[in-house]
Amino acid sequence: MPGLRRLVPGGTVTDVGSVRSAGELPVVTARWPGMKTIHVGCGPDRPCVCPRRRDIASSRRVCLPRATGLLVAWAAALCGPSAGCSEEEATHAMKVIVLGFDGLDPALCEELMAAGRLPHLSALARRGSFKRLGTSVPPQSPVAWSNLMTGTDSGQHGVFDFIHRDPTTAAPFSSAAVEVPPEPLPIVGSRVDSVPAFGYELPVRPTTIKPNRHSRAFWEYLTEAGVPAHVFRMPANYPPTASAGAHFCCLSDMGTVDVVNSQGGTFSYYTSDPAEQESGLTTEGGVLYGVTVHDDRVDGQWTGPVNEYVAGAGSPEPVRVAFVLRRDPSEDVVTVEWQDQTVLLREGEWSEWRPVTFELVPYVTTLRAMVRLYMKEVHPQVKLYVSPFNMDPQEESWEIDRPKNWSRHVSDAIGRYYTQGLAENTKALSNRIFTRDEFLRQSEIVFQERLRLFDFAMGHYRGGLLFFYFGTTDLVGHMFWGAQRAGHPGVTDEEHQRYGQVMAELYERVDEIVGRAVERFPDALLMVVSDHGFCDYRRSVHLNTWLQQNGYAVMNNPPDRKASMNFDFLQTRAYGVGLNGLYINLAGRERMGVVDSAYRQSVIDEITAKLLAFRDPKSGGAVVKTVYDGRRQYHGPLRDAGPDLIVGYMAGYRGSGESAMGAFPKAVIEDNTDAWGADHCVAADQVPGVLFSSERVRVDEPDLLDIAPTLLARFGVAAPGQMTGRDFLGGSLALSIDEHRKTEMASVGPLRGNQGNTMPDGVKCYGHED
Amino acid sequence: MATKIKIDSHLHDRVRAASEAAGYASVEEFVMHVLEKEVSRLAEAGDDAGVIDRLKGLGYLE
Numbered sequence: 001m002p003g004l005r006r007l008v009p010g011g012t013v014t015d016v017g018s019v020r021s022a023g024e025l026p027v028v029t030a031r032w033p034g035m036k037t038i039h040v041g042c043g044p045d046r047p048c049v050c051p052r053r054r055d056i057a058s059s060r061r062v063c064l065p066r067a068t069g070l071l072v073a074w075a076a077a078l079c080g081p082s083a084g085c086s087e088e089e090a091t092h093a094m095k096v097i098v099l100g101f102d103g104l105d106p107a108l109c110e111e112l113m114a115a116g117r118l119p120h121l122s123a124l125a126r127r128g129s130f131k132r133l134g135t136s137v138p139p140q141s142p143v144a145w146s147n148l149m150t151g152t153d154s155g156q157h158g159v160f161d162f163i164h165r166d167p168t169t170a171a172p173f174s175s176a177a178v179e180v181p182p183e184p185l186p187i188v189g190s191r192v193d194s195v196p197a198f199g200y201e202l203p204v205r206p207t208t209i210k211p212n213r214h215s216r217a218f219w220e221y222l223t224e225a226g227v228p229a230h231v232f233r234m235p236a237n238y239p240p241t242a243s244a245g246a247h248f249c250c251l252s253d254m255g256t257v258d259v260v261n262s263q264g265g266t267f268s269y270y271t272s273d274p275a276e277q278e279s280g281l282t283t284e285g286g287v288l289y290g291v292t293v294h295d296d297r298v299d300g301q302w303t304g305p306v307n308e309y310v311a312g313a314g315s316p317e318p319v320r321v322a323f324v325l326r327r328d329p330s331e332d333v334v335t336v337e338w339q340d341q342t343v344l345l346r347e348g349e350w351s352e353w354r355p356v357t358f359e360l361v362p363y364v365t366t367l368r369a370m371v372r373l374y375m376k377e378v379h380p381q382v383k384l385y386v387s388p389f390n391m392d393p394q395e396e397s398w399e400i401d402r403p404k405n406w407s408r409h410v411s412d413a414i415g416r417y418y419t420q421g422l423a424e425n426t427k428a429l430s431n432r433i434f435t436r437d438e439f440l441r442q443s444e445i446v447f448q449e450r451l452r453l454f455d456f457a458m459g460h461y462r463g464g465l466l467f468f469y470f471g472t473t474d475l476v477g478h479m480f481w482g483a484q485r486a487g488h489p490g491v492t493d494e495e496h497q498r499y500g501q502v503m504a505e506l507y508e509r510v511d512e513i514v515g516r517a518v519e520r521f522p523d524a525l526l527m528v529v530s531d532h533g534f535c536d537y538r539r540s541v542h543l544n545t546w547l548q549q550n551g552y553a554v555m556n557n558p559p560d561r562k563a564s565m566n567f568d569f570l571q572t573r574a575y576g577v578g579l580n581g582l583y584i585n586l587a588g589r590e591r592m593g594v595v596d597s598a599y600r601q602s603v604i605d606e607i608t609a610k611l612l613a614f615r616d617p618k619s620g621g622a623v624v625k626t627v628y629d630g631r632r633q634y635h636g637p638l639r640d641a642g643p644d645l646i647v648g649y650m651a652g653y654r655g656s657g658e659s660a661m662g663a664f665p666k667a668v669i670e671d672n673t674d675a676w677g678a679d680h681c682v683a684a685d686q687v688p689g690v691l692f693s694s695e696r697v698r699v700d701e702p703d704l705l706d707i708a709p710t711l712l713a714r715f716g717v718a719a720p721g722q723m724t725g726r727d728f729l730g731g732s733l734a735l736s737i738d739e740h741r742k743t744e745m746a747s748v749g750p751l752r753g754n755q756g757n758t759m760p761d762g763v764k765c766y767g768h769e770d
Numbered sequence: 771m772a773t774k775i776k777i778d779s780h781l782h783d784r785v786r787a788a789s790e791a792a793g794y795a796s797v798e799e800f801v802m803h804v805l806e807k808e809v810s811r812l813a814e815a816g817d818d819a820g821v822i823d824r825l826k827g828l829g830y831l832e
Contacts, residue, residue, distance in 0.1 A: 162828060162830060163825060171821065171822075172821070172822065172825065173821050173825075174821075174824070174825055257824075260824075261824055262823075262824040262825075262826075262827040263824060263825055263827050263828045264827035264828045264829055265827055266827050283826075283831075283832055284823070284826030284827060284831070285826060285827040285828075285829070286827075306820070388827075422828070422829065426829035427827060427829055430829070430832060475829065478829060540832075564822050579830060656832070657830060657831030657832040658831075660830070660831055661822060661825070661826075661831065672832070674832040676829055676830075676832050679830075681830070
């Protein structure tokens with residue numbers, strides 16, 4: 001049938017089904033190189049239906065609408081992104097592949113390579129290089145990946161921590177993205193921001209979301225120079241920025257919120273267990289709903305986003321969707337029904353992704369999300385876990401991709417997938433909703449989705465730059481790194497015995513992925529990188545309490561140790577916000593600043609000395625290894641927007657979550673008994689990342705800042721002036737950030753800090769020997 | 771109950787010029803409006819529990 005081949009560009013038509021009636025489209029079976037057979041088209045008796053109307057029955061089925069006029073649009077969707085989607089535009093003679101594994105630790109890699117457990121990484125190291133990769137200050141993923149993407153540090157790109165603070169209000173906020181409220185519309189001498197209609201306030205202009213990153217990413221320079229770039233699940237890139245020029249496709253990852261706009265996602269847990277109802281959740285990240293079972297039936301509601309469109313609502317309520325759970329009286333089986341969905345689940349079973357529609361304004365504004373259910377228990381109690389409501393990749397209105405239909409194109413091929421960042425639900429484990437095994441099962445779902453995406457990326461790649469990211473190594477690392485050795489306060493001996501090999505086995509799977517890339521593209525320049533390494537998190541430091549005890553911070557009256565930012569600012573000289581940040585309450589800069597700028601440096605010097613002298617009462621060991629001065633650490637116009645001091649803790653220690661949000665827990669330092677038992681927000685030299693390269697790295701101490709200039713140099717693209725790193729493959733003579741820092745420090749004296757990384761009770765942080 | 775606040779003459783001159791340029795009927799009206807706006811803004815920001823709640827899903831915040 002003429003024209004069919006245009007519908008499957010790059011593929012081979014292997015079969016054409018018969019047309020059943022006039023106006024019907026045939027079912028076409030086609031194959032693309034590296035991909036499984038898929039069916040294109042639908043007929044009256046075909047089970048696959050348009051994924052925009054119902055669940056995708058198979059991840060390999062893509063449907064064409066029956067209206068002929070839409071053929072062109074669907075052909076374009078099949079072809080790929082609307083910008084530069086042709087095979088020719090997506091092809092480049094040079095192939096450069098960067099695989100990013102969050103938190104992949106060099107010391108553990110070395111140990112496992114020595115044991116012969118990582119053959120592909122070992123081969124890569126022998127062929128080219130394996131080095132530690134200098135990380136960011138602080139070694140937090142949004143900072144580190146921003147360094148990697150832009151080739152600049154926080155003073156240029158403006159990302160200093162997971163959590164920033166607004167100096168004019170002292171309120172903490174996520175560094176991931178900013179909401180830009182719309183400008184009111186000038187109408188007849190007034191400024192109108194919304195139009196009332198039927199009990200709702202309809203905004204005349206939408207709120208826009210912008211990434212918080214202020215520097216351009218390396219792929220923007222590449223595509224402008226005509227180099228295709230495929231960037232799969234780049235962290236700290238939400239919403240993804242457009243890139244002009246050559247073929248460009250991108251999916252966001254870490255920093256991407258769920259539908260209720262929360263970082264890390266907000267799960268729901270419905271339980272009829274009175275003991276669970278009474279105990280509640282111990283940490284945030286989810287909501288526990290007590291339910292009652294009547295005649296094996298539970299009536300409940302999903303809780304969606306807050307509906308700010310309701311007119312006159314002082315405190316807007318969330319949109320809710322009713323569901324009914326029916327339990328078999330004797331078997332461990334339930335059905336869960338909502339809207340037009342019915343899910344059948346056995347105890348211990350996970351559902352596939354199922355759509356949920358939140359109607360904000362009837363017929364006008366609807367949010368299409370998706371959810372996965374896990375039936376934890378059916379008898380005697382009903383216990384249902386509901387995943388965070390993720391943005392449905394089938395919906396183009398979400399800001400998770402570039403070009404705009406790319407996520408739909410991808411999910412047409414591989415099925416729906418977690419679109420939120422930090423998808424592995426660590427909070428469910430910390431709250432003991434999940435057991436460790438249940439967390440590993442949920443993480444495996446995330447990992448399998450990522451592997452399907454990886455296969456898709458490999459199959460789609462025709463040269464140019466390919467970046468692909470895995471986050472599982474970080475989030476599983478946070479929960480299981482501490483189980484590798486005995487003695488962690490958050491890990492029992494039994495857990496150490498049972499889960500001690502989880503990290504090693506995960507690294508073996510990382511190695512297999514690397515092997516697949518090498519096998520598929522043996523001649524490509526291949527780099528395997530991570531943003532930081534890992535160490536135990538055994539002792540939690542409440543920095544604001546330390547500041548209070550040392551006379552730098554005062555709590556408001558009445559004292560509330562759990563409240564966020566409960567400072568008496570008129571008596572506070574310094575306060576902590578974020579996992580490593582410490583701010584001087586500077587007059588003229590801060591909301592109620594009291595420290596005159598003439599005294600700023602003396603306060604900084606005093607706090608620095610005291611932090612370095614701070615000893616853990618349990619062990620007598622140093623708590624802080626390095627204190628970084630923000631004005632010396634960062635370079636660029638945004639330097640002064642960040643913390644005045646960045647606290648570099650000793651390995652084994654970390655700033656507490658409570659203090660990161662500006663609270664004052666009672667103790668200054670205490671054991672970390674949370675399941676989140678390992679971390680990397682410490683002094684940077686203790687947690688370098690990895691750099692494996694198929695070509696020899698020509699510098700001794702490569703850094704995250706070097707990745708972008710190296711990639712640009714490989715494609716013959718000049719690096720912009722603000723990139724301070726080096727081309728570590730070509731041996732560029734550009735002055736590195738290390739040289740800048742050495743020059744600066746020579747004039748002000750050596751960086752003060754503590755030596756060694758001895759943990760409490762003399763136990764050394766795993767893998768980090770002095 | 772009305773309260774008097776003292777400001778230096780240099781600031782007063784700048785405030786008067788700004789209130790005239792912005793079309794306010796008097797310096798007092800301008801000052802009242804500016805103070806009301808600033809107090810409202812600070813009160814909203816300080817009570818932004820929603821922003822804080824949305825951060826608490828981060829696993830890093832135990």
